[in-house]
Amino acid sequence: MTKRLQWKRVLLLLALLGLAFAGLGYRLVDLQVLRHEELAVKAQQNTQREFWQPPRRGNILDARGNLLATSLFVKTVCADPVLIGNRQAAVAHVLAPLLQLDESDLYQRLLPRLGKNQKGEIVTNRYVVLQHKVSDETWQKIQMTMTNFAAGVDERKLSRTERASLRDLRSNAIFADPVDDQLRVYPGGSLASHVLGFTATEAGTNRVARIVGRDGIEMVLNSALSGAAGWRVTRTDRQKRELVTLRDEDVQARDGLNVVLTLDAAIQHIVETNLADALQKHTPISITGIVMRPRTGEILALATLPNYDPNNPGGSPLDARRDRVISDLMEPGSTFKIVVVSGALNEGAVRLTDTFDCEQGHFAFAGRVLHDHEPYGLLTTEGIVTKSSNIGAAKIGIRLGQDHLYDYACDFGFGQRTGIPLPGEARGILYPVKDWSKVSIAQIPMGHGIAVTRLQMILAMCALANDGWLMRPMLINRLEDQNGNVVRQYYPQRVRQVISDSTDKLVVDALKTVVSPEGTAAGAAMKYYTVAGKTGTAQKVENGTYAEHKFVSSFIGFFPADDPELCISVVMDEPKEGYYGGQVCGPVFKEIAERCASYLNIPPDKTSESPGAPAPLVAAGTARPASTQ
Amino acid sequence: MAKNRKNQSAAIRFGPALKALGLCLLIAGSAVGYVWQKSRIYQLGQQIRQREMRLTRLQNNNQKLDGQLSILRLPVMLDRRARELNLGLAPAQPNQVLRLTEPAPPPPADRTLTHQLAVRPATEMTQ
DSSP, rough: HHHHHHHHHHHHHHHHHHHHHHHHHHHHIIIIITTTHHHHHHHHHHHHEEEOOOOOOOOOOOOOOOOOEEEEEEEEEOHHHHHHHOOOOHHHHHHHHHHHHHHHHHHHHHSSSSOOOOOOOOOEOOOOEEEEOHHHHHHHHHHHHHTTTTOOGGGGGSOOOHHHHHHHHHIIIIIOSSSEEEEEEEETTTTHHHHHHEEEEEEGOOOOGGGEEEEEHHHTTTHHHHHEEEEEEEETTTTOEEEEGOOOEEEOOOOOOEEEOOOOOOHHHHHHHHHHHHHHHHHEEEEEEEEEETTTTTEEEEESSOOOOOOGGGOOGGGGGGHHHHHHHHHHHHHHHHHHHHHHHHHHHHOOEEEEOOGEEEEETTTTTEEEEOOOEEEEHHHHHHHHHHHHHHHHHHHHOHHHHHEEEEEEEETTTTOOTTOOOOOOOOOOOGGGGGGGGGGGTTTTTTOOOHHHHHHHHHHOOOOEEEEEOEEEEEEETTTTOOOEOOOOOOEESSSOHHHHHHHHHHHHGGTTSSTTGGGOOSSSSSEEEEEEEEEEEEHHHEEEEEEEEEEEEEEEETSOEEEEEEESOOOOOOOOOOHHHHHHHHHHHHHHHHHHHHHOOTTOOOOOOOOOOOOOOOOOOOOOO | OOOOOOGSHHHHHHHHHHHHHHHHHHHHHHHHHHHHHHHHHHHHHHHHHHHHHHHHHOOOOOOOHHHHHHHSHHHHHHHHHHHHTTTTOOOOOOOOOOOOOOOOOOOOOHHHHHHHHSSSSSHHHHH
């Protein structure tokens, strides 16, 4: 009987146990099999974390390795309003000066706000961005301030819960976003601002803010400078500490490439300081300066004033951000005479010694009267260049013919983009011959009826300094990685030979006389170097007519004339205190050239005691070697 | 006839007890070792993480200092500093520069050719 009872009990116990195990077994199957997909995702979400690593944007360097633009990693400071509790005022009071924010504004931001999450539940916000781009030093100060945060109460009298919340406030309420932000810094301030351009920050994917180039090299080479973001997929514990051994993926960010320009920061500085002095003296609307190596087309300096600080591009007017060297069109004036004279000499239409009657300053042609700035009688071709006679240039143009003039203008690169790697380059205006008026053949040789950029004009002059070879402007020397390995090298590119070597020498001979005492730019002559160049003074066009007292003045020259190292252009828009190119721009050219020559240690080609004797300007019947073509 | 277990000697029963103890120690040791190993892995992971963070911090700091050095070396800054210190520096004039002309190297072409002709076997020269 007892045994039977015992068996019953045992069976009951076994049944209960079996039932319990069956329940557990069902639960196990439910969790591991039936709801596996859903729960696996949940479990992964609880532990798996994905961190993005922003790539460091590449630097921009000058040809000598001077830093022109760089990136610094900075913090985005955030707050958790829930952990701040009711101490917003005290926190705002200590943080406002560090974050450079208004205290009341910061107070408002620290207040908790209710919102709906993705599931539609009402929740309190736990992530507020207080300030972007906070430096490491400031972030350390913020951390120290929060660690020593005094709540203004006797902590010994607080309850355990209150003490815990105060501890939370000190350690977790203010935090930095795990993904670092970047700050683009231009150490030279406004130095070469129009070449470098500037950047803006865009919200990218996965909370990685992207820096995007908005102008200049920053914009053109944005993809090379940007690099590629890295990421890390890993797991964290309950306290959100990473479990390093459980990392699934770890891909390092690939930093952007460094861009090495052909610019030389020292020469850029020389040009900008001299232009600033000239800006003060002649108060033009704008002034530009370009320094190039004519043999290679390398741009050593490219400056426009007024300029702007790319560290704060919004702080300058829109006008100051425009790169006038490549985007503004102007009638070139007399500097364009180099085209017609070169073409005519190259075609054999004229010789340097051929004489032209400059009509004492008044020449009626096709119903218009052309003028010279001074009355001239007979002038040689060389004299026309020296004195910059409009009438003489017009007559040379007429002798050259429309088609040839147009062809040479095209060959010198006018009416087409130069291909400089900067955004916003204008093409210029060069009408085809069929659209020319009767007077065009006389106007274009003196630089009217055509619109060019300052860059096109200096490139044409560089072609004359380079045995007639037109070069493509070169602004980027190479791209290299962070270790200095060259990824891509750029080389000088010849575009075409516009005129022959022998013609080129004749043109250079003529251009040398421009800086002689008889020429239009005696003030551009250098003590130790032979200079060849051309002045330009063009009336500005306003409302379809030439304005009376508004001029674009320019001087473009190169030195040493027979073995040129540098070609320099200075252009002023509406200068005061004089307006002739040789008068206002010539001296600026000279100052820039002398400082550059000293800096680059260019060997002088003449002594100060032996100034180059100018060739006779008025026809004297002496034969010079004629053009071969 | 089987012996009554109560009558077995103590010496005979001590062996299984030792075995049981050994087994327990083995199991406990394995468990402690497993936990210790896991704990150590975790600690090392944290150390790796801290070192990675330190490395990143140092690299950033290095880049920052590198940037500061580059800024100090910028011609603009040097010019500004020279003006501030009023050192009276001015660019050297070309007549202040002494240029040394290097002597032209002797023409090597003939000598090399002679040497090559001298050392080459006659058969090779005829080919």
